[in-house]
Amino acid sequence: MTQQSQFALLGKKRFLPFFVTQLLGAFNDNIFKQSLILAILFKLNTGVDRDLLVNLCALLFILPFFLFSALGGQFGEKFAKDALIRKIKLAEVFIMLAGAAGVLLDSLPLMLAVLFAMGTQSALFGPVKYSILPQHLKDEELVGGNALVEMGTFLAILAGTIGAGIMMASSSYAPIVAGSVVGVALLGYLASHGIPRAAAAMPTLPLDWNIFRQSWVIMKLGLGQRPAVSRSLVGNSWFWFLGAIYLTQIPAYAKEWLHGDESVVTLILTVFSLGIGLGSMLCERMSGHKVEIGLVPFGSIGLTLFGMLLWWFSGGFPQGATPHDWLALLGHGQAWWILGCILGIGLFGGFYIVPLYALIQSRTAEHERARVIAANNILNALFMVASAIVAILFLSVAGLSIPQLFLAISLMNVAVNSYIFKIVPEFSMRFLIWLLGHSMYRVEHKGLDAIPDEGAAVLVCNHVSFVDALLIGGAIRRPVRFVMYYKIYDLPVLNFVFRTAGTVPIAGRSEDLLIYDAAFKKIAEYLRNGELVCIFPEGKLTGDGEIDEFKAGVERILEENPVPVIPMALQGLWGSFFSRDPHKGLFKRFWSRVCLVAGTPVAPEQAKREALQAQVAELRGDWR
Incomplete structure (x- = not known):
């Protein structure tokens, strides 16, 4: 597409x-x-x-x-x-x-x-x-x-x-x-x-x-939304708390710490604003044209890192006979480090705020959306007032310097976002998926518009590596419920991701009948609710790069839940770091190029396992 x-x-x-x-x-x-x-x-x-x-x-x-x-x-x-x-x-x-x-x-x-x-x-x-x-x-x-x-x-x-x-x-x-x-x-x-x-x-x-009664009602409506939305409201307002502190302190910081005139204030504001604009623009490319909340932890990490670096590089700036103008400021190497930190704060602020706004809009019911955003505006105003109070307490009462204030709010950012990500682990889960898809793998997509925007469907795909589910989940706009072998589901670190994503662990009938039966009940529940369920019909990772025989579980699912089936294939994962290839090459360990291909939807009555296996094999082709 x-x-x-x-x-x-x-x-x-x-x-x-x-x-x-x-x-x-x-x-x-x-x-x-x-x-x-x-x-x-x-x-x-x-x-x-x-x-x-x-x-x-x-x-x-x-x-x-x-x-x-x-x-x-x-x-x-x-x-x-x-x-x-x-x-x-x-x-x-x-x-x-x-x-x-x-x-x-x-x-x-x-x-x-x-x-x-x-x-x-x-x-x-x-x-x-x-x-x-x-x-x-x-x-x-x-x-x-x-x-x-x-x-x-x-x-x-x-x-x-x-x-x-x-x-x-x-x-x-x-x-x-x-x-x-x-x-x-x-x-x-x-x-x-x-x-x-x-x-x-x-x-x-x-x-x-x-207005007072309705403000209270609307605040309860906003903060009473599902956790992903309500905590996004908090995260959004926290961004305005940080932004208000930085923007309020920039004039005094430029005068007292950089010994600059009004043009230095304008320079810093320009760099900060351009950073947010650039971060906002990069969001679409980095998120793959979908609401990717995995960028929120990435943005939060950057806000903390560059806030701490700004504190580190402040202090000891050379003072001239007269206040520096912006050109004189740029003549000092230390100024470039400081401006780089300010650009980084703006850049990662863009990564942080844009996905939060998009999540609030996309996951709020249409008949409540304007009122939820109104609640967000009230909360923003509260946080901005709180930022002024915090700045007064830290600067005037506690006696901190402006750079130390920047350090303090950077550390507070860790605490606030740790709370948000703990309550809504989907943020951290999506971040791990996003990180995997933008570090060890270069993931391409073909034909994913065949996957319906709404309604139940079963996705069937070949099983090549331990991270197949992460790569597929990161490529598809809709949430996907995966069915996977319970021993892979229980792997350390990955288990957090799979559990958060609502993955269904499954075992062989002869291996553990309770897990086997519970898996099919959960699959049926997801499909009744109109969700996407992805299964790996081979039942195990390939040991030689070839597609193994599809098991009968897919037919049982479709007998009980007749929904469309979309065949898919992963290309290029065999030999990568997380595959079982005994001869993993150094080149394939990192930055591997892989591709996810989707085929034409198949009606449930025609979705026999042999036919599905042939379609997946055709989609994969010779590129293992």
């Missing part, structure tokens, strides 16, 4: 108008917010403490996410999402008209009120923003679509922050900023008219206008 790059989505009407709409919204939010902060610090005459006003800005923008995310989740279920987005974007035009008036009049109260209104608009838009994607994208496009949204969001934040700085540097900043925010809002509203129809998921949902 030919896979297109995620960038192909930018040429499709079902994605591009939405992408442009949300990009312009993030860009506009940050132009106004950063312009207001810079105006408070450098332009406006006020008797109020400037640091207090800057912190008030942060509070006014985040408070609406506590108050109105639940309402946004209800709106996202009850109304057509395309029409709802247009109404929200129209509201942005009027909000920015008020904001422009505040800038032109130098009215701080009006600008603060507009900032609160912007936060409200963002809180209402967030649940619709992420819940509309599964309605317009195919399953194999979901990771790529989320990657583009994350990349666009962070680059828009960066562009808005830098753009605000450039505009505020002008002596006639007021008309420039006022015209920009209104113009961008109008462009966003116009772009929203291109978003295709996205029907309401639950049009009969009664609206509860009690």
Whole structure:
């Protein structure tokens, strides 16, 4: 099956108008917010403490996410999402008209009120923003679509922050900023008219206008989802906790530890944002166009590693007679190590966050999706507030330095994600599968579109190595329940993976009748539930690379559960490290090229073991 790059989505009407709409919204939010902060610090005459006003800005923008995310989740279920987005974007035009008036009049109260209104608009838009994607994208496009949204969001934040700085540097900043925010809002509203129809998921949902009661109900709905979804909400919010700490401390870090000026702050923000954008873009290729949650532990490891390295390389940076600008900073070798660490944090942050968003979207029922994402937004806001409290406690109370704070949150990352991966071992299991498929083996796929997207089916495949199930499970988008010899099932380390994946251990009838009978009962249960079951009809690993005789178990399964059968073949595994070839060559031990081939589905009444064996042998060909 030919896979297109995620960038192909930018040429499709079902994605591009939405992408442009949300990009312009993030860009506009940050132009106004950063312009207001810079105006408070450098332009406006006020008797109020400037640091207090800057912190008030942060509070006014985040408070609406506590108050109105639940309402946004209800709106996202009850109304057509395309029409709802247009109404929200129209509201942005009027909000920015008020904001422009505040800038032109130098009215701080009006600008603060507009900032609160912007936060409200963002809180209402967030649940619709992420819940509309599964309605317009195919399953194999979901990771790529989320990657583009994350990349666009962070680059828009960066562009808005830098753009605000450039505009505020002008002596006639007021008309420039006022015209920009209104113009961008109008462009966003116009772009929203291109978003295709996205029907309401639950049009009969009664609206509860009690925002506190509904916020509590929606939080219970989100955290009451199946563990993979509820813990993904926690992991998603934890990412925003980390991000908030890094982004908040970057200005002080650049000034106090790198002895840099404002251009150094911009350089670090640029590197961080580009890292997240690059990580987001690489997610689709690394996940094989499917929701691959195995990337989440990989991202978590990178976040910890590069956070610790950032602490390690900080300190002792040479100080000049005047603060370094960004070019002078790059003249020091130590700066390249520090920027590399910041790039790594952003890169692995992209690996961490994109699969979590895609998992939440793909595994939440359509009629609950917007409200679950609203719960995620509330949780994000809570974690971002907690990040500010933690930073104050660590820096002011405990007396840690900023690099030591980075080290502390890197170690906290280990604890938080260990908890998540313990509760949902599927993350670790998928990581091991992903790691195997991207280290010791180069896995190619052919004909896997023959496997149905839903409904029960039996997959039959030749059995070549101890890791056949891992390679097959990593290649197929749907969860696969494997049936395997119980002694392979009990192998150390691999047993954790097989157990987590719901693998069925089986023994020969004469070997252990209880295991034998229990296996067929479990297989029947999986097939009744519409799942995929994969069996290795040879009953054992090949000892010579050839396909052994298929046993009668496959026919018994189909007699009791008449479902389609998809023959498959593994090519190139014989002689690899985990095969039983006594003459394993050095070249075949690592980075072996293997291929999984699927054939045409076979009706259950025609799926006799001899015929299936012949089809699998034909699919495998001469490449053992």
